[in-house]
Amino acid sequence: MGSIGEGRTPKATSAKAASAKAASAVRGGNPTRKQEKEAAIASASCGVFGREGYARASIDALAAEADISTRTLYNYFPGGKAQLFQAVVTWTSAEVRDAQIARISSLLDPARPPRPEDLERDLVALAHALVRLMTDYPDHFALVRHIHAEADHVPPEVLQAWKEAGPGPVIRAFAKAMTGLADAGLIDVHGDAAMASTHFMALASHAIVQSTHYGVVPLPEAETDHVIKGGVAAFLRAYQRR
Template identity: 55%
Template sequence: MSTGETQAPRRGRAAKAEAMMNAACEVFGRDGYTRAGMEAIAAEAGVSTRTVYNHFAGGKAELFGAVMAWSSARVRDEQLALLHRYLDPERPPRPADLERDLILLARSWTALMTRFPAHFAMVRQIQAEIGHIPAEVRETWQDEGPRTVVRESSRVFAALAGHGLLDAHGDPARTARHFALLTSGELSQLTFWGSAPLPEAEAAEVITAGVRAFLRAYAP
């Protein structure tokens, strides 16, 4: 068998796996964990239910954990890229530009709710069904997404404090969490994780007010 012949089935399996992950993301986001069925996910992916179980022998819990890890990693990578674009510790902003750059970062983070609607629909469902979500799935979501972003944000805010741009009060992790809560976190709550968007001017006002409150608390 030629290399091309062996690669074709692999590409087919990879495409099928990606289709199942995308389908699961859509179905879990739409129906929630409790009501989502493997049959509906298979139909959405255009594969048989047997195929889904062949990939995820642990059933719905295993699939949900896998799709949350996969989806959270995609959003996390975008968040970290934006963090480094606007707050590069190697090239820190000028003091006069810090507020502007924090606003740009927060607005870019909140825009991810529009770019990844199925992911944030799943987050909404987790919030609504928290008592029914397996604990290991909740931990996977946090480890792959929010906790990783907070760790890297902590490092960045510690570096900004080292440059005299912020006073992290000895706790850059809390500084990072407060920044997220006052900006993208507040907008997430107000828009129900992007399902009920605010008018653009109102959203911009929320972000700006959050950044200014953050700077009042953490100015050097």
């Protein structure tokens, strides 16, 4: 009772035939006109879902935010709210994942490892960049919070798709970067690069997330810097090769 796929459904909407047209053109070149509009709707809906959550987000509000009528919304997403939600999750997750991986690989490019004397400065910059993403994409992180909270109500398929499209690749990219730093002799990964990257994320973001309520409260810049510097310092004490 109360899962995301089973809200009000007067005539048992068949949620099949969802990704039929999509697969036809996703292979060839640029996206269809239809796909562009779907992405635009998903982008606009992200804010509403993030602010209100799935249950509170009303179709009217979603359509209004996308500047379309509720009827056209159903034309694009015959599966209704549930299908739109899934589209929003995959769309915003892909966007933020790309941004995160870009920050990680530009600052921790395993091909051009930073010099030892620059390591701390680079890690601090990376942590700042990752934290800044939280304020750059507030709707996305609000949505992720709702996913965490309503994990029981999100269809497992959506949950799995999100993990694969979002945090998964980020963690892998981070682990690869850590391996690069280890191979360059800058850090000692103590046998587990994945754990090292998790620990970096934990030290860099946990305290920030805690005090800023996931980026909602605008922590003063000075304090953010203090927390990040402290986290990076602890990470280096634990992982820097001496």
